[in-house]
Amino acid sequence: MSPTSSPVVRAKAPGKVNVFLRVGAIQDDGYHDVAIAYQALSLSDEVRVRHADDFRVSVSGTVELGRVPIDESNIAVKAAKLLAEHTGYTGGVAIDIDKHVPVTGGMGGGSADAAATLIACDALWGTEISRDDLFALARQLGADVPFALTGGTAIGTGRGDELSPALAKGGYEWVLALADFGLSTPAVYAELDRHREQHAGEIRPADPRPSVDSDVLQALRAGDPHMLAEVLHNDLQAAALHLEPSLGRVLELGESNGALAGIVSGSGPTVAFLAADRDSALELQVALSAARLNVVRASGPVHGARILSE
Ligand code: ATP
DSSP: OOGGGOOEEEEEEEEEEEEEEEEEEEOTTSOEEEEEEEEEEEEEEEEEEEEESSEEEEEEESSOOTTSOOSTTSHHHHHHHHHHHHHTOOOEEEEEEEEOSOTTSSSOHHHHHHHHHHHHHHHHHTOOOOHHHHHHHHHHHOTTHHHHHHBSEEEEETTTTEEEEOOOOSOEEEEEEEOSSOOOHHHHHHHHHHHHHHTBTTBOOOOSSOOOOHHHHHHHHHTOHHHHHHHOEETTHHHHHHHOTHHHHHHHHHHTTTOSEEEEOTTSSOEEEEESSHHHHHHHHHHHHHTTOEEEEEEEOOBOSEEEOO
């Protein structure tokens, strides 16, 4: 299609919850290996792209947008530029992001936007990138971006970007308590390192190459929310709670109002509550809204980033 007809390509960018997150010992380069069980959620952003001479981005949506950059530091712009550079495409793109995934919320919203931008620009520009190259570019953009492409349920090791599919069945109903503040992922990791250093000798040393516990894999295979609720785990949770003690009350409120279990999502501050079924999720949503929490419902697993037909 010619640029003058101004086609728009739309892509869905799903957020995620980590139903299990173990953080390995800090390495010499300051990074940690992790072991993550990811689940892609129906709470999604939408990325729309159209031809332009330069690279630009605009943002709208239902979440706090103040922390989303609208210059070349937006990860969606980085994704588009990386694809252009890789394929030799010489034009630009205007990117419009409709955001619903909380920003700096531990739900991988930026990573999802990057994944959706890669596939949307590839479709708009007709660059036909191979699957291997697409994943290589995703990895360069961030550790959570490859999972945002695949979606579903997956295990991530290394930096979180070495993905293997998880045998999983069934669907899960979540209620997400969104905070009106963000938590910086590096700050939460730093707090975990500080705690581990301070208590070295009292706590079991972290495994340098962590793995996902077998009872988590078993619960996912069974597709049983009650089983999964028993084994939800996040090594970053204590650090996030230390930085933001108010999250403790949020967890208590959910658990005393019928959630099977609650967990801080990734580095927080979003708290994800697993419900037994859709009706329980609805009841929990009503109870938490009455307690003046900002809550949304989501289900998972869903597909990864994908093009939406007109
Ligand atoms: P993760 O759990 O993957 O670390 P997160 O979900 O906590 O990330 P994001 O909303 O992905 O957080 O944003 C992380 C940072 O990236 C913020 O500081 C934000 O300013 C910046 N950012 C850049 N581009 C985007 C984007 N398209 N959407 C949201 N944040 C973006």
